[in-house]
Structure formats: C-alpha cells, structure tokens
Amino acid sequence: MRDSIRVLVLGTGQMGSGIIRLVLDKQGLKFAGAFARRSSRAGLEVGQAVGLERDLGIRVSTDLAKVIEQVQPHVAIQATCSNIDDAMGEITLLVRHGVPVISIAEQMAYPACSSPAFAEEIHWLAVSRDVAVVGTGINPGFVLDLLVITLSGVCADIQSISAERVNDLSPYGPTVLASQGVGLSPEAFEEALETGMVVGHIGFPESIHLIAAAVGWDIERIEEKREAIIAGVVRETPFVTVQPGQVAGCLHTAVAYRQGEPIITLSHPQQIHPQLEDGETCDRIEIKGTPDVRLSGSPEIPGGQGTCALAVNMIPRILNAAPGLHTVSDLPVPAAMLGDVRQLLRDPGQEDRT
Numbered sequence: 001m002r003d004s005i006r007v008l009v010l011g012t013g014q015m016g017s018g019i020i021r022l023v024l025d026k027q028g029l030k031f032a033g034a035f036a037r038r039s040s041r042a043g044l045e046v047g048q049a050v051g052l053e054r055d056l057g058i059r060v061s062t063d064l065a066k067v068i069e070q071v072q073p074h075v076a077i078q079a080t081c082s083n084i085d086d087a088m089g090e091i092t093l094l095v096r097h098g099v100p101v102i103s104i105a106e107q108m109a110y111p112a113c114s115s116p117a118f119a120e121e122i123h124w125l126a127v128s129r130d131v132a133v134v135g136t137g138i139n140p141g142f143v144l145d146l147l148v149i150t151l152s153g154v155c156a157d158i159q160s161i162s163a164e165r166v167n168d169l170s171p172y173g174p175t176v177l178a179s180q181g182v183g184l185s186p187e188a189f190e191e192a193l194e195t196g197m198v199v200g201h202i203g204f205p206e207s208i209h210l211i212a213a214a215v216g217w218d219i220e221r222i223e224e225k226r227e228a229i230i231a232g233v234v235r236e237t238p239f240v241t242v243q244p245g246q247v248a249g250c251l252h253t254a255v256a257y258r259q260g261e262p263i264i265t266l267s268h269p270q271q272i273h274p275q276l277e278d279g280e281t282c283d284r285i286e287i288k289g290t291p292d293v294r295l296s297g298s299p300e301i302p303g304g305q306g307t308c309a310l311a312v313n314m315i316p317r318i319l320n321a322a323p324g325l326h327t328v329s330d331l332p333v334p335a336a337m338l339g340d341v342r343q344l345l346r347d348p349g350q351e352d353r354t
Contacts, residue, residue, distance in 0.1 A: 011079035017050035018308035028341035108135025123325035138306035140203035158289035200252035316344035
C-alpha cells in the first residue's frame with residue numbers, strides 16, 4: 001500500500017481548523033502543513049492555532065510557495081475565502097506545483113458562472129500539470145445543488161425545482177454576522193445592501209447553473225432578492241445582541257428563468273436563533289415533475305461540520321479524477337471515509353482515470 005496521503009490545508013480559521021482536525025482523525029491521511037494569510041499566524045504551532053490540546057510539531061506558514069516545496073503535498077484543501085478573485089492566486093500556484101486542489105470557496109462550486117476566463121485557464125493548466133481541481137461545500141456544493149441533481153435522477157420530466165435551506169447563524173463569528181446585517185436597524189440594512197456590506201448568501205448563481213447544466217436547461221436570467229428578517233424578541237449570541245425591531249438575519253432568494261418562466265427557485269433565510277420566534281432550521285427540496293419529488297429534514301445539516309466533511313471526503317474522488325477543473329456533479333458523490341483512505345485510490349496507471 002502507498003504511503004499516507006500528505007494533505008496541505010490552506011486556512012486556520014473555523015473551516016480550516018475543522019478540516020485539519022478531521023484530517024488528523026482519518027486513517028491513510030497525513031496532515032502535512034498549514035498555510036494562513038494573516039501575518040499574525042506565522043510561526044504558530046498548528047495545534048495551538050486550531051485549538052487542539054496537543055502540539056503537532058508543525059508551524060503555520062504564511063509563504064505558500066515555501067510550504068508547498070517543504071511538504072510536497074499529494075493534495076491541498078483551500079479554506080481561505082469565498083470569491084474566485086481571492087481564491088485564484090492560491091489555486092493557480094498549487095496547480096503549477098502539480099498539487100490537486102479541493103476548494104471550499106463558494107464561487108469555486110461552478111467557477112464558469114462568475115469567471116469563465118479563469119475557469120478555462122485553470123482547467124487547461126490542471127490538464128497540463130496532470131492534476132484535478134474541484135469546489136465543494138455544504139451550500140453551494142451539496143444541499144441546494146448536488147442533492148437536487150441526485151433526486152432529479154428519478155424524474156422522466158421536470159417542470160420546476162424549488163429548494164430552501166433555513167439555518168441558524170448563532171454559532172458564527174462577527175464577520176459572518178455582519179455579512180447578513182445582524183444587529184442593524186432596518187434602514188441601516190438597506191444602506192448596507194447598497195454598499196455591498198450585506199451580501200446574504202454567496203453561491204446561488206453557482207447552484208442554479210450546476211443544476212441547469214446537469215439537467216440540460218438554458219437559463220435566461222437570475223433574479224436575486226435580499227430582505228431583512230426583523231426580530232420580535234431579544235436574540236443574543238457571544239458577538240451580538242439584537243433588540244426587537246432590529247435585524248436578526250437575511251432572507252435571500254434567487255429565481256432562475258427559462259423561456260420566460262421561473263424554473264428554479266432557491267431560498268436561504270439565515271438568522272440567529274430562529275427558534276426564539278417559532279422558527280426551525282431545515283433543508284427542503286421539491287421537484288415538480290414526473291413523478292413529483294419532495295425531501296425535507298429538520299434540523300438543517302450543520303453547515304460547518306458538513307463542509308469540513310465534504311472537503312475531506314472528496315480527497316479520494318479528486319485523486320482518482322481525470323486532470324482538469326471539475327464540479328461536484330462531474331465526480332462520484334463523496335462518501336464518509338471510515339476505513340483507510342488509501343484503499344479508495346485507484347492505481348494511477350488504470351485507463352479509466354482518463
């Protein structure tokens with residue numbers, strides 16, 4: 001059996017830390033190194049940086065090229081950002097060094113949507129370096145797209161698709177809360193929408209285009225709407241206290257049109273402590289077609305845990321994939337890895353890799 005798979009993790013925040021802890025728990029994987037963007041993280045012992053009770057004997061690096069050369073990773077997981085503009089420099093550098101990449105940047109779920117030029121560039125660069133690249137995560141990457149696509153497999157025809165993910169923002173830190181307008185007045189929320197300080201969910205166009213590409217639909221346009229969710233009672237987290245009349249979160253919806261008709265509707269209400277006003281977190285999917293398909297579950301699939309698991313469970317899929325840029329719908333659906341990960345790898349010489 002081959003040596004353990006050396007994994008380089010980019011990012012030591014909430015997601016990066018969770019990914020590192022999961023890599024450490026998996027047989028056949030070896031956590032090889034960590035990269036961080038923040039200069040304050042340089043030289044920190046990784047165990048300390050990610051909240052472990054033990055030292056790992058590895059220091060956080062802020063020099064990506066240097067750490068790639070030092071650890072010679074078999075695969076890298078990028079957990080540093082959301083947008084392609086921020087992600088592309090790191091991805092390009094990794095690919096040029098011949099490192100396959102799994103990114104949890106939301107726009108990497110379907111990069112051709114926001115940056116077709118970069119998608120083309122990274123695809124052919126990956127082909128030339130004989131490595132694969134994919135974006136994944138809980139949303140986009142699974143609940144509102146890959147799961148929808150999977151359920152559509154039982155349909156002979158589809159008239160429309162709608163999906164909703166209701167989640168609780170209370171476990172998140174100030175950056176995420178600010179991006180949803182939590183704690184603002186309704187007037188300040190509207191101003192923050194105009195300036196781009198409130199963004200709502202990142203990834204609706206990517207999810208819509210993933211679904212459309214899978215079923216063969218051409219999308220004419222996508223209309224997005226962001227609305228404030230106003231608290232009727234006091235809601236509090238370690239980072240913010242929301243009084244009645246203030247914003248507790250953001251209701252973000254996206255509707256995609258085909259031949260002038262709404263064909264895909266996605267909704268993502270995000271707020272702190274929805275249960276305080278008779279709300280509950282959940283994931284719901286409805287496909288109107290032949291036959292109709294409905295799937296729902298409550299509470300929601302935990303976003304942080306789900307994203308970390310999807311990123312790590314994708315490792316054998318991306319190492320077995322043909323070179324180039326992929327979406328999650330191109331590859332076999334990742335499964336929980338409960339044994340030795342190395343047993344899931346194909347022989348590199350097998351013909352079906354290409």
